[in-house]
Amino acid sequence: MSVTSEAKRPPTARADGGPTRTPAKAPPKTSGKKVAAVIGRIVALALIVFFAVGPILWMALSSFRPADELFQSDPSLIPSRLTGDWYREVFEGSEAVRWFVNSFIVAVVTTLVSVTVGTTAGYAVSRFEFPGRKVLLACLSVSYLFPAILLLVPLYLALSALGLVGGLFGIIIAHLTITLPLTTWLMKSFVEAVPKELEEAAWVDGLGYFRSFLTVTLPLLRTGLATTAMFSFILSWDEYLFASVIAQGQNVTAPVAMAGFVTSFDIRWGAIMALSTLVTIPVVGLFFVLQRYYEKGLTAGSVKG
Template structure:
């Protein structure tokens, strides 16, 4: 009976987690007359692709290209800087180390909207508002602290004795890091890359203020289907489904690294 109740509990968790996604996908295929009925059914009586045609008739490819460029560059910057910063605060003692760690932690205590105004003023003074570069910098302010903390935990899980042996062999700090420590951080790099990519890919607040013209990202473009006279629910469901696909694919590709990373990163720290 204990196993039965465990299965039932897990089934309910999966239902509440997957149910909204399934409803979103099926709603993107429903005809317009079935979107607003008093007794909706999970499986529509008919399917249509008109909502996807409406999405692709707009600038959907440009929106996805913008989101991909921003997410990839924000992820790469966060990985490079976060890995080196996590290694530095773990392996070395320097003035301001504790202040840096506190600053990274305190940054997450405040809602992102409080950072929006000062960040916008800085980007505006640099002439970066409206371009993809400004969006990348804004997203790095979100992804970099998380990447640093994650990589710090993964670096702590690597035995220091391996690096000391490399130093004795004459590799030095930098080459020892590249040849010994970095290959052992593959799981951490994959996990951190996935989190950083998802954070940037789904981010709306900063991108909605900084993006302009043809540089809007897919989550921002989704709001364009909500007007003063109409809400294109079918198109919104179709675009939401398309936005979700890259995240799901990325998760399945990096799933084994993600599962290992959840445990490997928590060995120490």
């Protein structure tokens, strides 16, 4: 009998007349290398989370820690008791509300201008050919090759000549020098991910460039707009270097005002921890609100086709 006929032969019935059961296959054995790789990834992720979240958690808990526990030789993560004295000192002994209002105004205006100008500029360099296009793209990329501190002196001299040093408008202009190149590059990649054929179909239907951009392209850029807005807001909200030089008097922002708690005779660590926690809350809240857009935006603008 051939091998083929043996393979096609039906299973032999059991002695009691019932059908013969095919034995179950044993589950594949997991190799030791795969287990070690999984454990290694878990440990690596745990370390990343620890070093990323650990300082923030320590800062938040220290803002509720009593004064006698801030400088213990054997500190514990959980305070023995919680106190709100540091927050009371921040709000009653300083102008914290004004600082946060200044930071909010600067960050929101900077974000709106950056997203608006960056979106239109990114659309222009992606869809049109015009003289100086390559030079513009080169300038946008070169702007991030040098640290921001190199722009501090010329930017201060320019704002001083215009009489804008000391006001919120001067801080906004300074922050735009940081956020605008970034938003333009990001939105350029997002616009390039939108098929141009959709706009061409709108042109055939009688829509011009501007109306096709508003009705066809812009709704498809929701992920890019949310991601870009979040980056712009965080950059402006946390910025210290430019604001510390340009802001004066009542127009200081919260990160700059935090330095006022460090004096020649004392460092008010409790108040610094409380103010730092308050500065972090809007950023964390914004991230959780726009998290799903942010996760999509990390890769959406890099895939074409």
